[in-house]
Amino acid sequence: MRGLVDYHTHSLLSDGQSSYEDMVCAAIEKGLDEIGFSDHVCLKPVIWALQEIDLPVMTHQILEIKEKYSHLITVRYGIELDYFPGKEEELSRIINSLPLDYVIGSLHFIGEWNFDGDQSLYGKWSNDHLYAMYYNLVRQAAASGLFDIIGHLDIIKKFAVYPESDLTYLYEETAGVIRQSGMVVELNTGGFDRPCAEFNPGPQWLEILHHHGIPVTLTSDAHHPDQIARHYQSAIELLKKSGYREITTFNRRNRGVLRI
Ligand SMILES: [Zn+2]
Numbered sequence: 001m002r003g004l005v006d007y008h009t010h011s012l013l014s015d016g017q018s019s020y021e022d023m024v025c026a027a028i029e030k031g032l033d034e035i036g037f038s039d040h041v042c043l044k045p046v047i048w049a050l051q052e053i054d055l056p057v058m059t060h061q062i063l064e065i066k067e068k069y070s071h072l073i074t075v076r077y078g079i080e081l082d083y084f085p086g087k088e089e090e091l092s093r094i095i096n097s098l099p100l101d102y103v104i105g106s107l108h109f110i111g112e113w114n115f116d117g118d119q120s121l122y123g124k125w126s127n128d129h130l131y132a133m134y135y136n137l138v139r140q141a142a143a144s145g146l147f148d149i150i151g152h153l154d155i156i157k158k159f160a161v162y163p164e165s166d167l168t169y170l171y172e173e174t175a176g177v178i179r180q181s182g183m184v185v186e187l188n189t190g191g192f193d194r195p196c197a198e199f200n201p202g203p204q205w206l207e208i209l210h211h212h213g214i215p216v217t218l219t220s221d222a223h224h225p226d227q228i229a230r231h232y233q234s235a236i237e238l239l240k241k242s243g244y245r246e247i248t249t250f251n252r253r254n255r256g257v258l259r260i
């Protein structure tokens with residue numbers, strides 16, 4: 001695993017099952033160059049995310065662990081921040097208050113519906129309409145310019161819910177906005193262990209992203225030390241097959257690259 005990073009991981013501070021220290025030790029064992037934390041931060045009061053009042057504790061713990069293990073691995077400080085349209089100012093205030101290496105912008109809500117945890121509203125609309133609503137939010141998140149990385153780009157397929165029609169035009173349009181925003185997309189291997197049994201994004205999406213010249217980084221969405229860098233070998237194979245030869249790294253919101 002030399003020369004690789006994992007930038008999407010969760011600790012006990014949000015909905016992960018382990019401390020930062022246990023996660024760092026697992027990343028060292030796997031031989032990663034860098035591990036980045038991205039605990040959930042959400043403007044809505046949900047149990048799986050930190051609220052603004054908890055942020056200083058997270059900063060303190062991450063900076064401490066970064067220093068402690070600096071001779072063995074590079075620890076990066078990120079957050080996975082929920083995007084809500086119209087809340088750009090509040091989101092920007094949170095981002096600017098923290099010494100972050102990167103910000104992952106994710107969608108877990110459509111309106112008030114937490115669609116990646118609560119399955120009750122699937123079927124309320126046609127799947128095509130659901131996908132259109134979801135990708136409309138993704139485009140707004142990208143256009144906001146708030147984030148460095150788009151989180152699990154096609155998470156709307158999580159429960160193996162797929163569109164009725166060919167929505168390639170929707171993906172092309174969304175890729176155009178992401179390209180313009182200058183954002184990076186993560187290849188999140190966690191999707192392989194969800195009902196959709198496929199990375200986020202999947203192969204079709206990755207080809208579109210590559211075609212648009214959109215850079216990618218590599219993540220596992222680990223909520224447990226055992227999940228760090230999961231399925232990385234097939235992820236690298238898929239990236240190469242899609243035309244990618246490098247992944248993006250982040251340091252204080254500046255970018256670097258690693259050859260794969
Ligand atoms: Zn997420």
Ligand SMILES: [Zn+2]
Nearest residue numbers: 008010080221
């Ligand atoms: Zn996550």
